Each structure stands twice: as structure tokens, then as C-alpha cells.
Amino acid sequence: MTPPAEKVTPISGFPEFLPAERLLELHFLDTIREVFELHGFAPLETRAVEPVERLLGKGGDADKEVYGVSRLAGEESSRDAALGLHFDLTVPFARYVLENAGRLSFPFRRYQVQKVWRGERPQEGRFREFTQADIDVVDVGGLAPHFEAEMPLVVAEAFRRLPVGEFRIQVNNRLVPEGFYLGIGLEDVAGTLRIVDKLDKIGPDKVAAQLVEAGATDEQARLCLALADIRSEDLSFVDAVRALGVSHPSLEAGLEALAAVVRAGLERAPGTLVADLRIARGLDYYTGTVYETQLVGSEDWGSVCSGGRYDSLASDGRTTYPGVGISIGLTRLVHLLVTKRGLTASRSTPAAVLVAVVDEESRTRSDAVAAALRARGVPCEVAPSAAKFGKQIRYADRRGIPYVWFPGAGESGGDQVKDIRSGDQVDADATTWECPTADLRPGIVTREP
Template sequence: MSKVTPISGFLEWLPAQRYAEQMVLDVIAEVFELHGFEPINTRAVEPVERLVGKGGDADKEIYAVSRLAADESDAKEAGLGLHFDLTVPFARYVLENSGKLTFPFRRYQIQPVWRGERPQAGRYREFVQADIDIVDGGELPFHYEVELPLVIADVFKRLPIGDFRIQVNNRKIPEGFYRGLGIDDITGTLRIVDKLDKIGPAKVKELLVAEGVSDENADKVLALAAISTSDSSFVEKVRALGVEHEILDEGLAQLKAVIDTAAEHAPGLLVAELKIARGLDYYTGTVYETQLVGDEAYGSICSGGRYDALASDGKKTYPGVGLSIGVSRLLAKLIGERGLAATRPTPTAVLVAVTDEASRDESMRVAAALRARGIPTLVSPKAAKFGKQIQFADRRGIPFVWFLGGESDGVPNADQVKDLRSGDQSDADRHTWTLPAEDAQPTLHLPG
């Protein structure tokens, strides 16, 4: 057997970190349910033909799956691959179950996804995403594009992640603007503008001009992309550029509705950022990215947008809008770098000491009584000296140690419980003792 070494790009947490991760996932799921989303999980695999060509260069990143001991009968089966996001499987799930779902269908889905790309900081080959989407059959009302970022803002407000900012744009704004300028190649232009953060405005202008955009128009394209406002004043700034098109009007009105509604329901959290385009994806309306304030260069931790044609069976099309939290990406920063942790490193609250092996049964009875009232309890592994058993609890971050009272001259003594942090030790009844409120439910905290 070879030496045990980590596999690059596959993140695994130690138990205390996994405990914190699970708490984050619980908060995410709870808020999604508060907002009326229903849970689904999809299988890890999809037919490769369904994965290839969906979303930029994702086809290069697909992990193919095949039986190690494949035989002839396998050749008949379609090639399978691991899903690289939760949107493509969701679109397939909607088509497969359309007769059994009620529309508009709101689902959340929290699962790992896999991409075979070269790992780099903040990017993994296996990572957890937490997605919400709303799809409808035929038409999808615009107001969902307003609602969805408010759900994400509600999630992030409940997590100790520091300040964050949801950047919003509407694909109709650049499209209408470019059309108003007489530029026909919308996708090509968007693709160039999308490089703004990487190569800077001068290079972007060069590329635009090389594609046949006039010097004046290239300046206007850059001026549009430079607009960023935390209120609806972006509308005037766009108007000041003097470009007119009905698609532009529609985009501005929609983005204004998103920003105005957010100003009431999530003040200060959304900004209109007119350079956001979400690359080559399938988005057709509002698009979103989310950044940690002070860590903008880390990239987006939650992205998505409105799509019109992702789920279609040829007869019926299901437009939708979705947002995906990059949980592993977010937690690599929060847990891995900032030290986000639970208020204690283990779910266990009490260690019941074992006086001697003959009385282990009695210690188990104490544990059963505490557990029956919801107190996570462990029985000591060995009837070692009490000092050692206390050390055992202390090393694990278990805050309380319980000692059997035993008896003196045939008269039972009260049990005792010791708080390892204060050192206080006092009589306790296994059937009535409760945890202090701050210990009953560990929460998340950032150090410092």
C-alpha cells in the first residue's frame, strides 16, 4: 500500500472544521426553506452528452465515470460523467419530472460537484454548492429576479462572514446599449468586456477596435462598464451616454426594480455593477456575482442569473433564475484562513467519568438520561484517574465532566458535574440538570 497523501484539489476538513461546515450548511438550508424553497438531490452522474457543451469550456473539466471491470454489456450504456454544477442536473430533473412537479417550482439543492481542472487557490476538483432556482413552464415573472438576491442576502446576514456585496447587472443593458451603438456581435463584445478586470480598459479598447468597433463606440462601451452605483442613479449615468434602444430601456427598468427593492429589504448589500456579464453563460436577464468586502480579488462566492432556455424538451421550455453559493470556496476562506469555527469544537457537551469498569453501566445510565433530554454525552473510554479523564474531555473541548456520586455507608451521594472552563463543581441530578443556554446550541464565531 502506497503512502497516504492528500489528492490535490480535494479538500477534507478535520472534525471540528467539518462541524463548522455543517453548521453553515444548516443555516443555508434553513434560510432557503424560510423562503419557500423545497429540497431536492440529484444523482452524481449524468450522461456525458448532457454535460458536454453546457457553460463555457466545462467540457474540458468533466470527470468521466466507468466500471473498472467493464464488460461488453457496458458498451450499451451511455457514457456517464460526474456533474460539474447543480444547474444542468436540475434542468434535466425538471424535464424528467415535469408531470409531477408544481410550477413555478422553487428548489434548493446542496451537493458536491466535480471538475477535472487544474487546482489553484480557492478552486477545487470537488466542491460543495448550495443552489436555489425558480423555474416556470413557458413564462417566468420578472419579480423572481428581484427576489432571489434577497434570499442570498438573508443567508449571508446570518453567517459571520463579514461584509459582502452582491453585484447585479442585467444582460439586456449591454445588449441594448451595444445594439443602440450599432454593434451587432453582442456575445463577442461581452466576451471582451468580461476581461476588463484581468487586462484593464486600455487592452479591452484595443481588442474592441480590432473587432471593428469605432474608437468612439469603444469608449462608450468602456464608459458603460465603468458604471457602478449603490442606488438607482446608474440609470441617469447610462442615459448621459446618449444611447437609445428599447432593450436597453427594458434592462434599465429591470435593474432599477432589483436595486430599489433591495434598498428596502437588504439596504447596502446590492450594487448595480454594469461590467458584470457572467462570461459566456446561458443568462438572458439579471446576472449576479457576490464578493467578500476586502477580499474582492478572491472572486465571486455566489453567482447566477436569469436563463430562458436551459431546460427544454423540444416542446416546452422552462425559463428560470438561479443563484449558487460556492460553499467550499467560501469556507476555504472562512474556515481555512479566517478561522471560522463553532463555539466549541465538538458536538459533545458532557463526558461522564467512569469510576471503575464495574460501574460503567451506571455511567451509561447517566449518559442515557442526559441524552434523553437532548444533551450530547460521551462515556469515558477508560476508568482512568479522574485527572486523566478530565484531560481527555479538555483535549476534545468537551466543557462538562460528570462524576457518579456513588454511595457512603449504603447511602447514595449526589452526582457532581464540573465545568472545565470555570473549574466550578457542584451537585447535579441526571434527570433535571440542563446545559447553560450558551452551551445548549453551539454557534459559529470568527476569532478576534
């Protein structure tokens, strides 16, 4: 039954972590989930597939390439609708809301942590399969604007509990550039946005040239760049925009909405939000507030958390369910922290204790010790073999397990536990021993990147 030698190679864009890195990722997931739940977001999962038609209709950027899915042995495949893997969690969520509207209570707050797939070209920090952690609020007909301020503040609370260092959440409102462009006589809002969005990549001169090439005057191009250049942590961006002397109802509405978000940020988490009028977001379902997030000092990583308001993503023709949401690019964030900042977990297993085995005949005694420790919440494993104690200690050491338990090693036949970092070995009883809190779960450590 032995199979032939097999070639095993990674698949570009489909990252996999080693156990210690996965433990780090789980710490992020647990922290994010805890904060989401503290804010009353209900958990949800949607299926991985959607009809291809629905996927292609939304956020149809060329870079959001969809993976099609079909049964290899499917006689009935012709009768199945064409399916594809979802490329985000917002489009499936909007569909879920439509499908279950009668069974949900609105406004509906949910979080969703799942894999998504995009067939884009793999590059550093960009994957074809990655995990997103999203929150969204949707309501029926209209959506109160205070939710637009809430989304980034929830993420900020999660980020402050995580070892990501300083960060800035940039906020804009699509109505601001939209109204501004219309106000200066540029009717092709989407086209203009698309060009201005390249600022970081190609710089202001080339953006200006492309705008002119697309039909703008030099003065219109100058104004577009001037708008994109405005940013402020306080409300001063409003006056800076007004100083450009452009007026349009959408611009006014956008400025007011953006000011409300920034004001809420100043009140509840000063220094977290920054109005940045350059932010646009690629996905074309956004209609109002948009967010991007940069880690300070690692701006070249791009946004690690993005989102926005969408007024018409979920609609059954009669009823519309406007929503706002934000999405943490978890795989990307953790992958960059691992590779660039050297973060990892302090051990490669949840086990805090290795229970040694004296000989195979007494394995049952070691099993009983382990059961007693587990009953009191101490993760542990029993040594795989009754090897020499030195080898059993090395087994623990290789995995970063801090304690080794020796049944019957005490003078009176009781047990002893050894902290293999310090070498201290003391009498201990599995029904009363207190594992130091700091050792109970793997910690987060930094190794040389």
C-alpha cells in the same frame, strides 16, 4: 491480514476539513437551509452524473472541465451512455424539471445542496470538488420578474445570519450590455462580453486594445468601458447609462428589469444590492439578470455566490421552463473564512458533556447518565476507558468538551458535573441538569489566522 505501509497524500483540488472546520461548515449549511426552507423552497437532490452530451452542451466554458465516469470492470460499459459528473446544480435541475414536469407544480421552487466537480486547475479558493447551495424558481412558458429580485434577497437573509461580515450582491442584466453593444454597432455580443469580462484581470487599457483588435473602433471600445464602469446602489445607474446616448430595445428592456430588481432590494434590504454593469457571468445559459457576491474587504476572493436568469435551459422543444437561481459556493466560502479569517468551531465534537467512568464495572452507570442527558437533548459521550480522572478531563479538554460528569462523586452518592473551563464542580442530576444554551452546540470562534 495487516496491509503493507501505504502512502497517503491529499489530492490537489479535493479539500477535506478537520472535524472543527466541518462543524463550522455544518453551521453554515444548517443556517442556509433554514432560510431556504423559511422561504418555501422544496429540497431536492439529483444524481451526481448526467450524460456527457448534456453536460458539454451547457455552459461549455473551457474552465468547466467535465469529469467522465465509467465502470472499471464494465463489460456492458459500451452499452451505457457516456456519463460525467455534474459541474453545477442548474443543468441537472433543468433536466430534472423536464423529466418530472408532469409531477411538479409550477412555479416550482427548490433548493439543492450538493457536491459538484470541475476539472479546472486547482488554486486558492478554487477546487475540483466543492459543495454548492442553490435556490431556483422555474415556471412554464413565462417567469414573473419579481423572482429575479427575490433570489439575492433570500441569500442576503442567510448571509446576515452568518459570520461573513459585510457583503454586497452585484446585479446586472445581460440585456443591458447586449442591447448597448448592438446599439453602438458591435454585432459580436458574446465576443465583446468575453473581452470586457477580463477587466478585473487585465485592466481597461488591455481590454480596449483587445476590443479594437477584435474589430471595434476606439470610440466603441471607449463606450464599452464607460458602460462597464457604471455602478450604483440606487437607481441612478439608469440615468448614467442613458447619458452615454445609446439606444436599443434590448437595452431599454434590460434597464427596466434591472431597475425593478434594484428597487425591490432598496425596499426590502437597503444596502444589499448594487447594480454593477460590469458583471457578466461566464456560463452562457444566462439570458437576463445575473448576480455575483463579494465579501467587503475580501473582494479578491472573487464571487462567493452567483447566478442569474436562464430562459431556455430547460426545454423539451414544445414547452420551455424559464428559471432564475442563485448558488452559494459553500466550500469556497467556508474554506476562505477558515484560512483567511481564522474561523472555526469552539470544539471538535458535538458533545457538550463527557461522562466519566469510575471503573469498567460501573460503565453501565455512566451509560445510564449519558442516556438521561441525551433524552433531554444534551449531546454527550462516555469516557472510552476508566482512566484516572485527570486523564479523562484531558480527553474532554483536547476536544473542547466543556463539561465532565462524575457519577457518584457527590457527598450523598449523587453525581457531580465540572465545568472544566472554570473548574467549578457542583452536584447535579442527569434528569434535571440544564446545560447552558451557549454550550449545547459548538459555537463559532476566531483563532489567529
